[in-house]
Amino acid sequence: MELVVKSTSPETLKTATLVVAVGEGRTLSDAAKSLDTLSGGAISAVLKRGDLAGKVGQSLLLHSLPNLKAERVLLVGVGKDEELGDRPFRKVISAVLSVLKGLGGSDAALALDQLKVKNRNAYGKARLLAETLVDGEYVFDRFKSQKADPRALKKITLLTDKANQADVERAVSHAQAIANGMAFTRDLGNMPPNLCHPSYLAEQAKDLGKEYKSLKVEIHDEKKLKELGMGAFLAVGQGSEQPPRLIVMNYQGGKKSEQPYVLVGKGITFDTGGISLKQAPGMDEMKFDMCGAASVFGTLRAVLELKLPINLVCLLACAENMPSGRATRPGDIVSTMSGQTVEILNTDAEGRLVLCDTLTYAERFKPKAVIDIATLTGACVVALGGHTSGLMGNNDALIGQLLDAGKAADDRAWQLPLFDEYQEQLDSPFADIANIGGPKGGTITAGCFLSRFAKAYEWAHLDIAGTAWLSGGKDKGATGRPVPLLTQYLLDRAGA
Template sequence: MELVVKSVAAESVKTATLVIAIGEERALGAIASKIDGLSGGLISAALKRGDIVGRAGQTLLLPGVPALKAERLLLVGSGKDEELADRPWRKLASAAYGVLKNLGGSDAVFAFDELTVKGRDAYGRTRLLAETLLDGEYVFDRFKSKKADPRALQKITLLTGKSSQADVERAVTHAKAIASGMSFTKDLGNLPPNLCHPSFLAEAAKSLSKAHKNLKVEIHDEKKLKELGMGAFLAVAQGSAQPPRLIVLNYQGAKKSEQPYVLVGKGITFDTGGISIKPAAGMDEMKYDMCGAASVFGTLRAVLELELPINLVCLMACAENMPSDRATRPGDIVETMSGQTVEILNTDAEGRLVLCDALTYAERFNPRAVIDIATLTGACVVALGGHTTGLMSNNEALVGQLLEAGKQADDRCWQLPLFEEYQEQLDSPFADIANIGGPKGGAITAGCFLSRFTKAYEWAHLDIAGTAWVSGGKDKGATGRPVPLLTQYLLDRAGV
């Protein structure tokens, strides 16, 4: 779908559908009042009948009139002015798109410029609007015999004043890239695990590299992982017939001398739990255990589209965790790339094992900062639910940057502590560290484990176990998060 920006009067635009906002308690803004006058009181009559009262997300479709160039009017409730914040703003956009996608018109015009969203300027509110609209058209029907019917809607025009046009156009440009990255992430996450395995992701990385001359790729196979001494990574993969892959994508958008940012994604393409096998119910959703790697792919896609003036290294630690006669057992001890030894008490705590070696590997890039992204713990879902990503870090400045990026992107995270008391839960009588710390504070002890491998640089860990996908029912699927958060963080670092 095409998104364009214009600075013209709403009543002068020829379109299949003109979308305007109605405030709660039937309040008409300047745009709605003008349209109402030109239409001979069409909107006032609908309000008087009680067809719409302006609650956030409420919609009413009206026919056009000869005095207007729009074939129809779509009224969307915006609620009370003082309550229009991020969530109702997105609700408003989703409701409007939900009506438009089922209409016959090929285009629509949104006349929302006079609306204000708490804490957001023209750029901020437009980007949320544009991302919501673009994300709303996502469909994953690759494996269905009957595909989704093609939608007539091909273009949406956002109206704005001339003074804010540059900011609104920049917001749309950023939103398009972020939505593209989210779509890429969701496609990877939603693929079945018999197709989306480590080698498949490696090929996806190669294809991306071929399309962009400033992107280089390296694929490290089992032999190379052994040479590197990645004993923890290999221990996870050894029970599967699918060989592991460490994917290294290096984007150069700035001078070679500039330190890169590094994103590290957990790419467990299917997680049975290994010998510590998971319950059967819902195990199909363990195909989403690679959403950390998928979100790194998606963020890189957005960075490539925007050609950000930064250097970025993306590491995806990809493996399949299966039970077999070759699988790692509880009680096994392995040596990591860092030289530290790990007693594996639970083979279902495998994500931290592939990540710890990838985090050690990240040192060689002399990074400005390293962020790992992983569907790491069910404990994080218990702590924060499905709305907020867990954040842990060894650097408070980095924490502040990510919290602010999450706020601006409306893709929020929340800091959890890494106090020394939690580190003690990982003590092992037989190795340097155990891979689990018991039932208490499971998300935090997982972060503590990773922190043992990040002493050489500024590091943050994002636990996306609750935010990477939606479980069960017809709405089940990958969410594309935290691509908006990560892209915003990089936009901030790039200063664009």
């Protein structure tokens, strides 16, 4: 779907559907007032009859109003508040898109520029609107014998004034790239695990490298992982027929002398729990355990599309965690690339094992900052639910930057503590560290585990176990988060 920005009066625009806002109490936006006057009070008459209350997300479609060039006018309710929050604003835009999808017109125009959204300027408001529209078009029907019917809607025009046009155009450009990155992430997450395994992700990286010449791709196989001393990484994959892969993608958009930012993604393409086997109900959703890696893929795609002037290294730790005669056992001790030894008390705490070696590997890039992204702990879902990602780290400035990026992108995170007291829960009588810290504070002790391998640089950890996918029901599937947060963080660093 094409998004176009114009500074044109809505009453003069020829379009299949023109969208204007109506508040509770029959309050008309300025655009709606102009249309009402031109149509001889047709909109006021409809509202007077009580056909639309103006509550957030309500809508009413009007046909062939007199003296208007638009074939239809869609009234959308925006509630009674002077300023909308991010969520109500998204609800309004989603309601508009839902109606437009079912219409026969090939285009539409949104005269919603005068809506006020809390703490958002013209750029921020337009970014949120455009992202909601493009992401709302997402469909995953690759394995359906009956594909979704092609939609008539091909173009949406966003109306604004000339003073804000440049900001809105920039917002649309950023939103398109972010939504495209989210779609890439969702596609990877939604793929079945019999097809989406570590080697498949490696092929996706190679394809991305062919598409973008500014991207250098390296794939490290089992032999290379062994040479690197990645004993923890290898231990996770040794029970599977699918070999593990460390994917290294290096984007040079800045000066060669500039330190890169590094994103590290957990890519467990299917997680049975290994010998510490998970319960059967819901195990199909363990294909989403690679959504950390998928979100790094999506963020990188957005950065490539926007050609951001930064250096970015993306490291994807990919393996499949299966039970077999070769699988790691509870009680096994493995050596990590850092030289630290780990006692594996629970083979279902495997994500931190592939990540710890990858975090050590990240040191060679002399990074400006490292962020790892992982569907790491069920405890994070218990703590924060499905709305907010967990955030920890060793640098307050980096944590603040990520929290701010989450607010700006409406892809929020919440900081959890990494106090030294939690580290004691990881003590092992037989190795340097245990891979679990008991039932209390599971998300935090997982972060504590990773922190022991991230002392050489500024580091943050995002636990996206609750936000990476929607669980159960007809809407089950990958969400594309936290691509907006990560891309916003990199936009901020690039000053774009």
